[in-house]
Amino acid sequence: MWRRLAALDRVPRQTIYLLMFLACGLPFFFDVRLPLYVWPETRAVFEVTDSTPPNKVVLICSNRVQGSQGENWPQYEALVSHLMLRGIKFVVIAVDSDPLAPQFSERVNERQAAKYGRKYGVDWVNLGMVRGAPLIMASIGRNIKAVFPRDYRGYSTNDAQKLPILKNITGAADFQILWAIEYQPSLDWMVWLDPAGRVPVAFGSAGIVTTSWYPYISSGQMKGMMAGIRGAAEYETLVRSKYGRAYDEEGLRGGRLLVPLAFGHLVIISFILLGNLGMIAKRRAAKEGRR
Amino acid sequence: MVWRRRFIAALTFLAGLYFLLEFILPPTVPGSTHRGVFLEQLPTVLALATADGERLEVEVGPGVELSMMVRDPTGKLQAKVQRTREVSVGETLSVRTRTFAFGSFRNGTFLDDKGGAVALRPGERVYSDDSGDRPADPAQLAPGTPLRVEARGARVVGIRWGSLTLLDGPAGEARSRRTVALAPNIAVLREKRKGTPDEIEPYEARVGDLLAVGHTTFLRDQRDTAAQFNSVLGTLALGMGLLSLGMVNGRKLRKRGEDRWVAVAFFVAVVLGVVAGVYKYYDPNTSERSFSDAIVFKLIGPVGSTIFSLLAFYLASASYRAFRIRSAEAGLMMATALIVMLGQTPFGMYLTGWLGEQLKALWLPNIAGWVLRVPNSAVVRGLIFGTMLGGIGTALRYWLNLEKGSAMGGGD
Structure with missing residues (x-):
């Protein structure tokens, strides 16, 4: 499992760019309301x-x-x-x-x-x-x-x-x-x-x-x-x-642009968390490999 | 080049000296400045020879405005308001003696809106905002129109300077009353409990005001000139930048190297920019204005925004790669960053809003706000102190010609 999760340590930047693009672009086509x-x-x-x-x-x-x-x-x-x-x-x-x-x-x-x-x-x-x-x-x-x-x-x-x-x-x-x-x-x-x-x-x-x-x-x-x-x-x-x-x-534009901004932030936060999960998984996988 | 270096050093030193002196010296000459509580005054009276050849005496007071006609940067004549202390014998002024609201005009006399007659002295005329250089035509005035009584183009032939009486000791003693004579360039400052004193006209003083009266050090009077000089230098720098870019790109064109197309693009962009800049002053529905708007809002705007928006992609990628918890400090930083980021987005409210009003201190936006207002403020203050000290050090190096870089005429 750790070996699979370790793949999160090296997500290609194109994937990050694509998700960022979707997160910031899609909200323009849907009426999303956030508190x-x-x-x-x-x-x-x-x-x-x-x-x-x-x-x-x-x-x-x-x-x-x-x-x-x-x-x-x-x-x-x-x-x-x-x-x-x-x-x-x-x-x-x-x-x-x-x-x-x-x-x-x-x-x-x-x-x-x-x-x-x-x-x-x-x-x-x-x-x-x-x-x-x-x-x-x-x-x-x-x-x-x-x-x-x-x-x-x-x-x-x-x-x-x-x-x-x-x-x-x-x-x-x-x-x-x-x-x-x-x-x-x-x-x-x-x-x-x-x-x-x-x-x-x-x-x-x-x-x-x-x-x-x-x-x-x-x-x-x-x-x-x-x-x-x-x-x-x-x-x-x-x-x-x-x-x-x-x-x-x-x-x-304030209310309209807030939604793409919020989703963009969410992508960044998600990737920070996933990157850390990948780093931990990579270490665990390496430890298991040594055993 | 030694002369260039010396010239820049001397100019920098003089400019720095002006600002240092303006900052540390008081606005009036120390030692000869009188301080005290204002009691009474004898007003200044100007003797004027009007354009009609009449003699007119004007007591300077509220409602009186002295102005001089000067040319603005476009060459048009503008009225520049003068302080009383700046007026000297021989000058030609426009003097507004009083204002009133138009009521009616009967038997060659203006009546104000309360029915009182406005008696004009020899050399005085009545002007309105719309009358321009000509006296107001009573037939075209609506009741209530604000009007000014003025003596335009009047030459100052004499000044009877007034005086101020101040109390600078115990109130009961006669010797505590000091009468200070006004004179050219004697400034009257109203002192305040907090902040810098305001310069006022002598007639603006109210009984009980704490005043400082003394000869001006002239430094304050030149602040606007210094600001304009600074502004002109800044604007010249724009032109120099364009000139420099033109020379660099011109050289590229002459060499006919591979990058000559970049130079061509530069010159095309400059021409388009200049044309768009000139056309932006046209009316909104003209083709010239449409061209300018197209260049600015449909070309420069989207291109600039697109380049700037790339930051979002780099930011996402960089934070993914760099933000790894490898130590306790990094963990603390990440936790703080997540709170602040989530707190600033609507998701912060979405995640914690359900806690209700009772526990609103635990709402993510409130926690993020606390982080920004308390620990963050402390850190930023520390940074500001550090950078300001560094800034003072660098400024001193420039001022005293200890900086040898290219900015000071030295080598690269």
């Missing part, structure tokens, strides 16, 4: 974002591009759909990112705006990308219009007719929360944007890097986060549970 536990880190940032007063805006630094869109896209779309649903005004920027980042953001903004009937310049503005972190983060906190004299579409940020959203917005005191969404957001946001620490900071990052944020959450420097696809699915759940049918979930 979801909402982590406190997601709930905390949802509540701060949801309670944005009319005189403040949500600042989103979206550096998400093609590489990390598997996780950052659902996060960004979950956040923007919530803001559009509630009519919360938001400003999108990109700092030290791939130059394509503003275009990726704007695609989601336009889609969600069409759903909820929101208008560019009134409900949201995309200011494009700037380089020079971390110093530029401090400048954004002091005067965002000085850092971005023009928006992504070429309008002057001082033009109150085209961009009324920015009329009374100057710096950190006007931001309800900063959302930094990218594969691994920069910790510099916590230090530089508002040294007085008045602006809560939230990250939407790849699941694999979230372990690094917990010390900052427990110290209070970070309000919370969306951890990978799970965080996006939890955020969607929170919006749905609060606003019910008004929340149009067409095209949202």
